[in-house]
Every structure is written in C-alpha cells, then in structure tokens.
Amino acid sequence: MSVDAALAWVDDRHDQLLARFSELLRIPSVSTDPAFAADVQRCADWLVGDLQRIGFANCQAIATAGHPVVYGEWLKAGPNAPTILVYAHYDVQPVEPLELWETPPFEPRLHEGRLYARGSIDDKCGAFANLIAFEALLETSGTLPVNIKVVFEGEEETGSPAMEPFVRKHKDLLAADLMLICDGGSEPDQPLMFYTARGIIGAEVKVTGPSHDLHSGLVGGAVQNPIHVVSTIIAALHDQTGRIQIPGFYADVQTPSATEQGLMAAQEQEFFEMLKSQTGRDTFWANELGSLVARTTALPTCDVNGVWGGYQGAGTKTIIPAEAGFKVTMRLVADQDPHAILEAFSQFAQSFASETAEVIVTKGPASYPVNLLYDGPVIEALQAAFEATWGKPATLYRQGGSVPIMGMFQRELGMNLATLGFGTGENGHAPNEYLLVDEFFRGVATAIHFYTNMGQQAA
Amino acid sequence: MSVDAALAWVDDRHDQLLARFSELLRIPSVSTDPAFAADVQRCADWLVGDLQRIGFANCQAIATAGHPVVYGEWLKAGPNAPTILVYAHYDVQPVEPLELWETPPFEPRLHEGRLYARGSIDDKCGAFANLIAFEALLETSGTLPVNIKVVFEGEEETGSPAMEPFVRKHKDLLAADLMLICDGGSEPDQPLMFYTARGIIGAEVKVTGPSHDLHSGLVGGAVQNPIHVVSTIIAALHDQTGRIQIPGFYADVQTPSATEQGLMAAQEQEFFEMLKSQTGRDTFWANELGSLVARTTALPTCDVNGVWGGYQGAGTKTIIPAEAGFKVTMRLVADQDPHAILEAFSQFAQSFASETAEVIVTKGPASYPVNLLYDGPVIEALQAAFEATWGKPATLYRQGGSVPIMGMFQRELGMNLATLGFGTGENGHAPNEYLLVDEFFRGVATAIHFYTNMGQQAA
Structure with missing residues (x-):
C-alpha cells in the first residue's frame, strides 16, 4: 500500500528530515522588520529549491508589493483527481526579547522531544510537513494521489497587506477544488480542526x-x-x-445548521469551564441570546x-x-x-x-467572517486520516476570533476551505517557541493519509 | 453728616491707608503650604492688632484645627441697631510660578492705579476695606451706626476644613442679624452682587x-x-x-420667586453672549428645561x-x-x-x-446650595450705597458655581447673608494679581454708606 510505504519512508528518515527542517528554521525570515528582507527572500528561495528537488513544477518565488509568495505545483494526478491548494506561511515573528531565549532562536535545538526555534510551530512546520508528505509519496509511489498547488506566504505576521492584490492577480494560477490551510496546531493528545472564524x-x-x-x-x-x-x-x-x-x-446572520448545532453543543461544557477560569465568574451575560458557544462564535x-x-x-x-x-x-x-x-x-x-x-x-x-468545511467528503477524508494516526477524530471547533486572510481567500477564490495544522507545541510569538517532534511526525502521517484518502474518493 | 465726614477722612488719607494695607500685603499668608504657617499666624496677629488699634473689643486670633480665625467686635450701637457679622479671609493662594511675576508678590507695587500683590484682590482687600470703613466712622463720629462682629478666616484657599467645627463651637460668639460676605469683586464700571450659589x-x-x-x-x-x-x-x-x-x-427644588425671575431675565442676553464666546457655539442644550440663566443657576x-x-x-x-x-x-x-x-x-x-x-x-x-438676600431692607441699604458711590445699583446675579462655606454658614448660623466685594482687579489665583485702587476706595465708600444706611433703617 502506498500509504504504508510513504509512512515507512518517513519513519526511516526522521533525523535527516529534522536536519533539513533545521536548515529552513535557521533562516531568520522575520517579515515585520525590513532589516530581514533579504532573509525572507532567501527563505522563499530555499522553499522553491526544495519544491523543485522533490519534483514540483513551475516553482517560483513570485514577487508582490510585500514579501514573495512561494508557488509550486504537481498536477499529474489526472483530471479526475481533485486539486488541493495548500497554504502555509514561511515568515516568522520577531524574536525580541532575545534575552529570554534559552538558546538562539535561529539555531534549532532538539531537547526532550521538543524542537526549539523561532518558526518551529508558526508556521514553517506547515510548509515543511507538506514537503515531507509530498516527497514521501513521490519517492515511494512515483506519484501523488491528488493534484497539488502550494502557496507559501511570506508576510502573514505583518497582516498580509500584499496578499489580496496577489490573489486577485493570480486567480487562475491558484484555482483549485479545495484550499487546505496549514497554519495552527492541536493539543498533544487531541487533534483539533477549526471550521469557522468571525470577521x-x-x-x-x-x-x-x-x-x-x-x-x-x-x-x-x-x-x-x-x-x-x-x-x-x-x-x-x-x-x-x-x-x-x-x-x-x-x-x-445565518443560522447554524443542525450539524453545527450538534458540534456546538458538544463544546458547551468545555467552553463554560474555559470562561469560568478566564473571568473568575460562573455567571455570564446575554444568556437569552443563545448558548455560550453560539454567543461567542455563531453570533x-x-x-x-x-x-x-x-x-x-x-x-x-x-x-x-x-x-x-x-x-x-x-x-x-x-x-x-x-x-x-x-x-x-x-x-x-x-x-x-x-x-x-x-x-x-x-x-x-x-x-470577512469565514466558514470552512465541517462535514462532507473532505472532512471525512481528514477525520479518517486522524483516526489512522491519533486513533480518534479531530474535534471540530468554532473560533470567536478572526483570521482575516481566510475570509479573503474564500471570497476571492470562491472555493471550500479546510484546516490541517502541524504546529503542536508552545510559545508561538514568544521566546523559546518549540515544536513537539512526535506530534509533528504524526501530522505528517495525517497529511499522507489525507491526500491518499482524497485520491481514493476520486478513484 | 457723619457719612460725609467719614468719606472725607478716607479721602485725606489715601496714601497712608495704602501704606498700611501694604503692611498687610507683605505678610505671605499662604495657607496651603505648611511652610508659611508662622506667616499666617503673623497675619492674623496683625489684624487683631489693627482691630484693637481702631477700638474693637474682644479681639483675638482664635485657634482652630487649621489656621486661626480673627475675631473682633464693636457692639456699642445699642440693642435696636442690627448686628452684622462681616466675613473676609486673610489667607492667600500660593504664588507659583514665581518667574511669571513682574515684581515680587509680597512686595506691593503701585503702578498706573493698580496695586500689585498676592492677596490684593483675594481677599485681604475684603478685610482691610472694612477696617478703613470702621476706623473712618469711629474717628469722625466716635461710634459705628451698627453693631459689628468681624470674622476673618485664615484657610479659605485650602477649602476651609476647620471652619465648620469652628462655627459650631462658636455659635453664640458669631450670632448676628446678617452675615456680610466680603470676598469677590465687581467689574470696574459696574458693581455686582451675587445672591445665589449652587451646592x-x-x-x-x-x-x-x-x-x-x-x-x-x-x-x-x-x-x-x-x-x-x-x-x-x-x-x-x-x-x-x-x-x-x-x-x-x-x-x-424651589421655584425662583417672581423677583428672581425678573433678575434672571435681565441676565439672559448677557449670559447668551458669554456662553457663545466660551463655547464657540450659538446653540445650546436642554432648552426645554428653562432659560440659559435658569439652567445654569436655578436648576x-x-x-x-x-x-x-x-x-x-x-x-x-x-x-x-x-x-x-x-x-x-x-x-x-x-x-x-x-x-x-x-x-x-x-x-x-x-x-x-x-x-x-x-x-x-x-x-x-x-x-449645600446657598440663597442670599436679593430684596428687602438689607438689599435696599446696599443698593442705596452703590447708587451713592457708583451712581447706579449693583447688578444682582446668580452664580452657577459653588461657594461651599456660605452654605455652611447659612445652615449652621441660620442667618441671612448678603455679599459686598472689594476685590475689583485681575489675576486672583494667578501671577501679577492686582487691585484697582480707585475701585477699592469706591468700595470703602460703599461700605461706609451701607453701614450708615443700616443704622438709619433701625433708627
């Protein structure tokens, strides 16, 4: 089976893969500080090179009004296979205050299962996990189960000012059946998948x-x-x-579907506990309008x-x-x-x-608000992948906060969106950012399963 | 006529009286700064000495929890004559910023009809004008037309924290038919008399x-x-x-009397102009509730x-x-x-x-809010005095601001109040405070007329 071969290929190469990941992590692609502009470009070039190396076509760092967007495609899965547009971002937050880092932020350090480095969870992992999955599948079966386009952004940490014009200009290039947002993470023992964010x-x-x-x-x-x-x-x-x-x-305002209502009800108790600990209170406001989850995510x-x-x-x-x-x-x-x-x-x-x-x-x-997929074939393919790797499906959750760029993608590209995050760890945007390595490889396996599941749905 | 003789006595002594006033102004009786406590006491002692010199009895600087209260009395006008409790304050504001004073604040300087000194208008003039009036009447007729008690406060500029206990403790000493508040001033060509202040x-x-x-x-x-x-x-x-x-x-809330309504109507246009210049607008708020004067003073x-x-x-x-x-x-x-x-x-x-x-x-x-006299014999005696000196009556006006101590006097002593101000000039509480000397002596003449008028009413 191609999945098993690909998983074994990854298993046999953990150290090599982490070494290559560390190359990527060493590049200080801080997008918010103009002093690092050349490093951001070098990071984009590194990713273009790696996409070429594993066999992607049309690889390029496309100039924008801001930092370059990395693009590459592998479209040989045939017209019946879906095309998935895979998004991650390769730029990172500033490292200040530097004195709080136990080791230098751009010198990756592996310690007790944690890979410490700026960008390890936010979000170079999102780009690199996909590169591993693609290479593993290509190396072991010579093909990918689906058509892939990757778009790796270089300015997410600055609020993505150049992305909307970029997307408008390159709609044909980015056309796909599904956009998979690979930015975020899970809890160590529970995969998470958020399916809505507010504008x-x-x-x-x-x-x-x-x-x-x-x-x-x-x-x-x-x-x-x-x-x-x-x-x-x-x-x-x-x-x-x-x-x-x-x-x-x-x-x-749309009323959540019956499926969403069920998902929301399942979150209610956890949400109550979260609010209780956050606010120091156990009574809340505006109770007549709906459940806690509804008031904070669906209204x-x-x-x-x-x-x-x-x-x-x-x-x-x-x-x-x-x-x-x-x-x-x-x-x-x-x-x-x-x-x-x-x-x-x-x-x-x-x-x-x-x-x-x-x-x-x-x-x-x-x-804009964004509604991602929460049911249907894509979610089934993702959940089956989680079942295969975590032994349980991801918790589908709504978030009350905003992810402006997703709303923009959805509006401009008019395609379905789903999320798959690889950044399980701690201290994103903070000193001593680290990635849990085992969870990362579990995510890589999930991606291999997911792409394979998507290919099988089409077959 | 005793008034004419007293007025002539004053006219003959302008320079000497200003020289003596300058002695009082030289004492830096800054009540807000503990560093000046001895000066405040010295100022009280100076006033006690001057009251004794002109023939008052029972003169004393009465200790309080704060600064001393100067008291003195002349009660030989007989039981048919009214007793007037005359209030002024001898303490002054701080002088900072000192560098903005053209000459030192406690070195009185006469220049172009202005007497520059801290306290010249606020409110040593109130104490000293009365001393002149009393001395002139006593020197020229050997008596005063009314019984007088003076109470000169030493901490008005600190908010009078010790005055309420003082008044409660000395109600008998302070008993009188009328309290005349001598703190404030007029416009140079128009005497003013305020008759209400809000709490x-x-x-x-x-x-x-x-x-x-x-x-x-x-x-x-x-x-x-x-x-x-x-x-x-x-x-x-x-x-x-x-x-x-x-x-x-x-x-x-009491409805203003018909007399007050008339007084208020007379103020309305002037008030509109004042508000226009203060606010930069010519439309105002809450017009349905009453006139501008009513809304800012009677409501x-x-x-x-x-x-x-x-x-x-x-x-x-x-x-x-x-x-x-x-x-x-x-x-x-x-x-x-x-x-x-x-x-x-x-x-x-x-x-x-x-x-x-x-x-x-x-x-x-x-x-507490305070309502002073605005008609009746006392006001008639005051207005006749203004007619005799300014050639026109004082404008009776309401003020929207608060004079907390007056409400306290009214409540604790249960007597009628009226105002007579001598501090016509500029820059009270500011650098280069000055008194208009001619207006000051016009005020002294007004006081001589007023006390005489009050005595004649009783006769």
Whole structure:
C-alpha cells in the first residue's frame, strides 16, 4: 500500500528530515522588520529549491508589493483527481526579547522531544510537513494521489497587506477544488480542526462639544457634555438582553445548521469551564441570546474596547470636556458584510449628533467572517486520516476570533476551505517557541493519509 | 453728616491707608503650604492688632484645627441697631510660578492705579476695606451706626476644613442679624452682587467585570463589558430633554420667586453672549428645561467630568476590560440636601449592578446650595450705597458655581447673608494679581454708606 510505504519512508528518515527542517528554521525570515528582507527572500528561495528537488513544477518565488509568495505545483494526478491548494506561511515573528531565549532562536535545538526555534510551530512546520508528505509519496509511489498547488506566504505576521492584490492577480494560477490551510496546531493528545472564524470590523468615534474644556459649574445645564453623548451611543448599541441595536445588523446572520448545532453543543461544557477560569465568574451575560458557544462564535458581537473623556486623574475636576471618544470592534459571522455593517454602525453613531455635538466616525479595518468545511467528503477524508494516526477524530471547533486572510481567500477564490495544522507545541510569538517532534511526525502521517484518502474518493 | 465726614477722612488719607494695607500685603499668608504657617499666624496677629488699634473689643486670633480665625467686635450701637457679622479671609493662594511675576508678590507695587500683590484682590482687600470703613466712622463720629462682629478666616484657599467645627463651637460668639460676605469683586464700571450659589456633590463610580482584561474576540458575547455598563449608567442620568432621571432628584427644588425671575431675565442676553464666546457655539442644550440663566443657576445639573476604561492608545486592542469608571459632579439648588442626593445617586448607579458586573460608588464632597438676600431692607441699604458711590445699583446675579462655606454658614448660623466685594482687579489665583485702587476706595465708600444706611433703617 502506498500509504504504508510513504509512512515507512518517513519513519526511516526522521533525523535527516529534522536536519533539513533545521536548515529552513535557521533562516531568520522575520517579515515585520525590513532589516530581514533579504532573509525572507532567501527563505522563499530555499522553499522553491526544495519544491523543485522533490519534483514540483513551475516553482517560483513570485514577487508582490510585500514579501514573495512561494508557488509550486504537481498536477499529474489526472483530471479526475481533485486539486488541493495548500497554504502555509514561511515568515516568522520577531524574536525580541532575545534575552529570554534559552538558546538562539535561529539555531534549532532538539531537547526532550521538543524542537526549539523561532518558526518551529508558526508556521514553517506547515510548509515543511507538506514537503515531507509530498516527497514521501513521490519517492515511494512515483506519484501523488491528488493534484497539488502550494502557496507559501511570506508576510502573514505583518497582516498580509500584499496578499489580496496577489490573489486577485493570480486567480487562475491558484484555482483549485479545495484550499487546505496549514497554519495552527492541536493539543498533544487531541487533534483539533477549526471550521469557522468571525470577521472583524473596527471604528473610532469622537464626539466634539465646546471648543475647549469648560467649567461645569458655570455652564453645566446649557452645554451638552460629550461624555454623555458618547455614553448614550454606547448604551444604545445593545438592548438589555445583549442584542445589538444597529439597524439591519442581524439581517444576514445565518443560522447554524443542525450539524453545527450538534458540534456546538458538544463544546458547551468545555467552553463554560474555559470562561469560568478566564473571568473568575460562573455567571455570564446575554444568556437569552443563545448558548455560550453560539454567543461567542455563531453570533456577532460588539464591544467597546476603550472609552475616554475629561479628567481621569485623582480627585475632582469640574469640567465639561471639549471632546470624548471610544474605540469599538465587532465580530461578524456569515453572511454579514463587514463594509456594510461598518457603514451601518457609522450611520447609527452619527444619528446621535446634534447642533451641540458632532459625532465623527473613523472607520478601521474590515474583514470577512469565514466558514470552512465541517462535514462532507473532505472532512471525512481528514477525520479518517486522524483516526489512522491519533486513533480518534479531530474535534471540530468554532473560533470567536478572526483570521482575516481566510475570509479573503474564500471570497476571492470562491472555493471550500479546510484546516490541517502541524504546529503542536508552545510559545508561538514568544521566546523559546518549540515544536513537539512526535506530534509533528504524526501530522505528517495525517497529511499522507489525507491526500491518499482524497485520491481514493476520486478513484 | 457723619457719612460725609467719614468719606472725607478716607479721602485725606489715601496714601497712608495704602501704606498700611501694604503692611498687610507683605505678610505671605499662604495657607496651603505648611511652610508659611508662622506667616499666617503673623497675619492674623496683625489684624487683631489693627482691630484693637481702631477700638474693637474682644479681639483675638482664635485657634482652630487649621489656621486661626480673627475675631473682633464693636457692639456699642445699642440693642435696636442690627448686628452684622462681616466675613473676609486673610489667607492667600500660593504664588507659583514665581518667574511669571513682574515684581515680587509680597512686595506691593503701585503702578498706573493698580496695586500689585498676592492677596490684593483675594481677599485681604475684603478685610482691610472694612477696617478703613470702621476706623473712618469711629474717628469722625466716635461710634459705628451698627453693631459689628468681624470674622476673618485664615484657610479659605485650602477649602476651609476647620471652619465648620469652628462655627459650631462658636455659635453664640458669631450670632448676628446678617452675615456680610466680603470676598469677590465687581467689574470696574459696574458693581455686582451675587445672591445665589449652587451646592456641589461629587462621586466616583467604578464598574468591575472579569478578573482581568480579556480577548473580546474569544469571549465577547458572553462576558459583560464594564464600559457598556458605565455608559448605560451615564446615559440613564438624563432623558432626551436633559432632565435628570435620578429618582426624587427634583423633589426639593424651589421655584425662583417672581423677583428672581425678573433678575434672571435681565441676565439672559448677557449670559447668551458669554456662553457663545466660551463655547464657540450659538446653540445650546436642554432648552426645554428653562432659560440659559435658569439652567445654569436655578436648576440642578449633573455632569460626568471624566470617563475611562479599556484601551486608549493608538490603533486597536481587542479587549473587554476588567473595569471602567467615571467621575461625576452635580450642582444643587435650594432646598436640595447634598447628602440625600448623593445617596440617591449612589443607589441609582448601583441599580445597574448585576451578577456579571459590580458597581462601586465612592462618595466625594457634598456641599449645600446657598440663597442670599436679593430684596428687602438689607438689599435696599446696599443698593442705596452703590447708587451713592457708583451712581447706579449693583447688578444682582446668580452664580452657577459653588461657594461651599456660605452654605455652611447659612445652615449652621441660620442667618441671612448678603455679599459686598472689594476685590475689583485681575489675576486672583494667578501671577501679577492686582487691585484697582480707585475701585477699592469706591468700595470703602460703599461700605461706609451701607453701614450708615443700616443704622438709619433701625433708627
């Protein structure tokens, strides 16, 4: 069987593969600091070279307005086999504070089953695990079970400013049946697969009143207080149940499917425990709107993240301030359009303006929610792969946070998405980042199974 | 006529009187700085000595928990004549920043009709003008037309912490028919007399939510946001017309008399112009509640002076903060009880507490509103005095700000109050404080007329 041969090929070469992985980890591809631009390019070139070495075609580091995107393809599985677009990113976070690293971040160190290095879990593992899987399959059976296109990003840690124009320009090149996002990880004894993330929009609101701070004893009662206006806007955002009051806010919110409801119910108790430990409380807010999981992942939210105005020092200062303001972010779910909601919020806030107080809204970033696959053949192929390697399926979970780039991929490329993460370990974005090596190779085996399962579905 | 003789006595001695006033101004009686405590005592002793010199009895610097109170009395006008308790304060503000003074603050300098010195308008003039008036009347007619008690405070600039216990302890000593507050001034060509001041209460409110700041993307929708609670409390303080919504808030608010209404109407246009220049706007707030003068002087107000919570820096930080808060002050009018209103506010704010958010109210200072005389014999005697010296009556005005000590005097001593200010000039509490010398002597003449008028009313 081709899977067994490929798995054995990997098993026979752990040390060599880790040595080659270490080559990749030694390149300080810090995308956020322009001083490392040449290293980012060198990292892209290394990956292009490795794709060529294992037999991929059309390998190139495609220039963008930012850092290069690594592309390569292997399309000889035939027209009946699906084409999978495999995403990972090869850039890494800065290493500061350097003094907290026990060994240098770009000198990989293997210790007690952990591979310490910057980028080991976030996310060079995502690129390299796939390279191993592809090479193992090609070396042992001369072919891949599916068509593969890889796209390895070089600026994920900077917020991916160049990726949207890149994707728009290269839609034909990136066309595929499925996009597999390989960024993230699992718990050591439990594989995880997230299948939804919320969009996010942000705005800053400033309310201006008198031309300068005034004595509240002398003019209070005649001069509208910007703090009161700010508070009135914020208070009007929710009703008493916690439901958001911006007109049209919920119009495009999709109700989770029965399958999703089941997945959500299975997460509820764990989520309650998590919230309890995070908040120091065992009662929560807005209970009428839905379960904890629903409220934090399947429903949109609106939170003021900061408010200010007037005097904040010790004691009393009897002023009516000239202005006050707040920052707000909202998490959106499919099919809410972030630009439309941002505009609706802006109009809502501005409806509180008057002859005595201006309301100025500065719109911030707007990113789309994303719904990935949670059932169907692709998920079956993934779960079978997890069963074969972990002895159990991955827990499908929803996340309340946002992964802006996935929403962009989904919207621009119009294809299904699924996730497969290889970065099980600790300290991503922190000193002493490390990868659990056994889990990593278990992930490689999962990938080999998954691609094989996908090929068999097509056969 | 005794008035003419007294006025002539003063006119003949301008230079000598200013020289003696300069002795008083040279004493750096800065009450806020303990380093000047001996100077404050020396200033009190100087006043006691001067009261004795001009023929007052029972002169003493009475020790208090703070700085001494200067007392003296002249009670030989007979039982039919009224007794007037004359208040001024002899302590002064600090002089910093010293480098902005053109000449040293405690070296009085006469220049172009201005007497420059710290304390020249606030409020050594109030004490010394009365001393001149008393001396002139005593020297020219051997008597005063009314009985006089003087009480010169030594800690007004520190908020008068020791005065309430002092007054409570010395009620018999201070008993009188009228208290004349000699602290303040006029415009150069228009005498002013304020007849009401609002009380003030303050509080700080803190709302606590989760035990620490949380990621709003991960827990938003389940964790109540303290900023939202703070905003809901603030927004609930007023209805859309600007009327305050704290239960019972207006229960004890007195409607101004017809006379007051007339006085207020006369102030309205001037007040509009003042507000226009202060705010940079020509439209105002809460117009339905009353005139501008009514809203800022005859009605209570509630202003949040500061609000804070969460992230206030640049860009976005997606948190639900552990807490948020605000500072509020309210201006009260007769007969609102500051302690009762503060308690009503506290209960109102706490009614927004829930299982997911505590509301903690810290009560601040509470002072009573004060209503002084605005008509009747005393005001007639004052206005006749102004007519005789300025050629026109004083403008009776209401002030929106607070003079906590007056409310205390009124409440503790249970007597009528009126104001007569001598401090016409500029830069009280600021560098280069100066008194307009001609206006000061016009005030001395007004006092001579007033005391004489009061004596004639009794005769």
